[in-house]
Amino acid sequence: MHDFAVIGLGAIGGATAAELVRRGHSVVGFDRYTPPHTMGSAHSDTRMIREAWYRGSPYMPLVRDAWRRWADLERTSGRTLLRTAGALMMGPEDGRVFAGTPLRDAARPDTGDILLSVGEVVERFPWLRPDPGTVTIYEPGAAVLSLEACLEATLEAAEGAEVADLRFDEPAIEWSASASGIRVRTERGEYRARRLAIAAGAWTPQLLPGLSLPLEVERTVQYWFEPAGAHSGVLAEGPAWVWELEREGTWYGFPPSARGLKAGMHFQAGRGTDVERVDREVGAPETEDLRRLFARYAPGVAGALAHASVCLYTNTPDEDFILDRHPEHSRVAIFAGGSGHAFKFAPTLGSLMADLLTDEPPSRDLPRFSIDRFG
Numbered sequence: 001m002h003d004f005a006v007i008g009l010g011a012i013g014g015a016t017a018a019e020l021v022r023r024g025h026s027v028v029g030f031d032r033y034t035p036p037h038t039m040g041s042a043h044s045d046t047r048m049i050r051e052a053w054y055r056g057s058p059y060m061p062l063v064r065d066a067w068r069r070w071a072d073l074e075r076t077s078g079r080t081l082l083r084t085a086g087a088l089m090m091g092p093e094d095g096r097v098f099a100g101t102p103l104r105d106a107a108r109p110d111t112g113d114i115l116l117s118v119g120e121v122v123e124r125f126p127w128l129r130p131d132p133g134t135v136t137i138y139e140p141g142a143a144v145l146s147l148e149a150c151l152e153a154t155l156e157a158a159e160g161a162e163v164a165d166l167r168f169d170e171p172a173i174e175w176s177a178s179a180s181g182i183r184v185r186t187e188r189g190e191y192r193a194r195r196l197a198i199a200a201g202a203w204t205p206q207l208l209p210g211l212s213l214p215l216e217v218e219r220t221v222q223y224w225f226e227p228a229g230a231h232s233g234v235l236a237e238g239p240a241w242v243w244e245l246e247r248e249g250t251w252y253g254f255p256p257s258a259r260g261l262k263a264g265m266h267f268q269a270g271r272g273t274d275v276e277r278v279d280r281e282v283g284a285p286e287t288e289d290l291r292r293l294f295a296r297y298a299p300g301v302a303g304a305l306a307h308a309s310v311c312l313y314t315n316t317p318d319e320d321f322i323l324d325r326h327p328e329h330s331r332v333a334i335f336a337g338g339s340g341h342a343f344k345f346a347p348t349l350g351s352l353m354a355d356l357l358t359d360e361p362p363s364r365d366l367p368r369f370s371i372d373r374f375g
């Protein structure tokens with residue numbers, strides 16, 4: 001019997017397995033595919049890690065802890081995982097982007113963040129064209145995580161240990177918990193462990209049908225364009241942006257990588273779907289919608305479309321994560337509801353999952369992540 005079973009070896013489950021192994025426990029882990037893969041939430045080149053978004057919120061210590069853990073993994077793995085590029089938060093002062101980030105906190109002089117007027121944005125980043133009244137916080141220290149390298153380094157750290165048995169392309173079909181431990185049934189066999197972590201991303205409802213968690217799976221598209229125009233040379237230096245617009249929704253962009261200039265919509269209505277029936281094709285009209293945003297707000301920088309890919313958010317109603325014990329089975333810990341912002345926290349969330357599973361007092365206060373907050 002293994003000490004722990006982990007279902008889902010994506011961003012958070014992979015980090016949970018790696019942390020349990022690091023603490024000396026034996027782990028059997030399962031994924032329905034071989035991460036990094038393109039079917040869930042963790043793929044497509046890059047993720048942002050930044051503080052300004054979380055300043056003044058309980059996420060702040062988590063983001064700092066995660067940043068330190070990514071830097072440690074970068075050192076031990078010998079891979080490049082983090083690149084400082086800076087990031088902009090933009091939008092109306094009373095909009096959704098700034099809802100959790102009081103401007104007075106984000107723009108305090110001791111933070112290192114810089115509040116920019118529209119004119120100052122254009123002066124520093126001449127390819128951007130904000131509407132009058134747009135508020136901007138520039139966080140020069142924000143970084144871009146190389147997603148696939150992060151996942152590979154995490155799983156390699158776990159797999160390198162003899163106590164790890166990570167089983168890819170082996171979906172868990174069902175699990176049960178009893179006084180004697182956990183059983184996980186897959187297409188290939190049955191496995192036993194003392195305790196279980198479930199971190200199945202957009203597939204969570206399939207593994208927890210009795211809980212009726214209020215999770216909404218959302219289809220999002222990431223686009224890569226060839227960098228074009230007079231600014232293509234400096235675009236790569238950054239910054240990334242998350243930019244709320246009055247009518248169109250909230251869009252984001254990343255400094256170009258080898259795959260191109262990545263952009264997409266962050267908040268946008270009407271994208272609810274189901275992991276089994278999600279449309280994984282990207283249509284010309286939706287690509288044109290994004291092109292219109294570039295034409296209006298960052299003209300001339302997006303050249304030919306190089307690639308597009310569908311990615312999934314799994315949202316809770318309040319956009320805070322679920323990280324808690326199963327209400328009926330104390331041997332089972334659950335992570336769910338990444339809500340479009342969990343990747344940066346992965347090593348910290350993996351460590352918090354390991355705390356729950358090993359009955360360590362949690363190293364952080366977690367009330368915001370409890371399952372029972374939904375009633």
Ligand SMILES: Cc1cc2nc3c(=O)[nH]c(=O)nc-3n(C[C@H](O)[C@H](O)[C@H](O)COP(=O)(O)OP(=O)(O)OC[C@H]3O[C@@H](n4cnc5c(N)ncnc54)[C@H](O)[C@@H]3O)c2cc1C
Nearest residue numbers: 008010011012032040041042048172201311338342343344
């Ligand atoms: C377009 C986009 C942009 C984003 N940008 C950012 C960003 O800039 N910064 C940030 O911090 N976050 C960002 N996120 C969010 C972040 O990527 C997710 O919150 C995070 O990947 C969620 O991790 P997860 O482990 O819950 O899910 P996943 O990483 O999807 O992992 C779940 C895993 O479970 C496996 N699985 C499912 N069912 C089973 C089963 N029955 N048996 C075995 N395995 C199973 C799946 O195969 C998958 O590998 C973004 C997300 C998207 C889609």
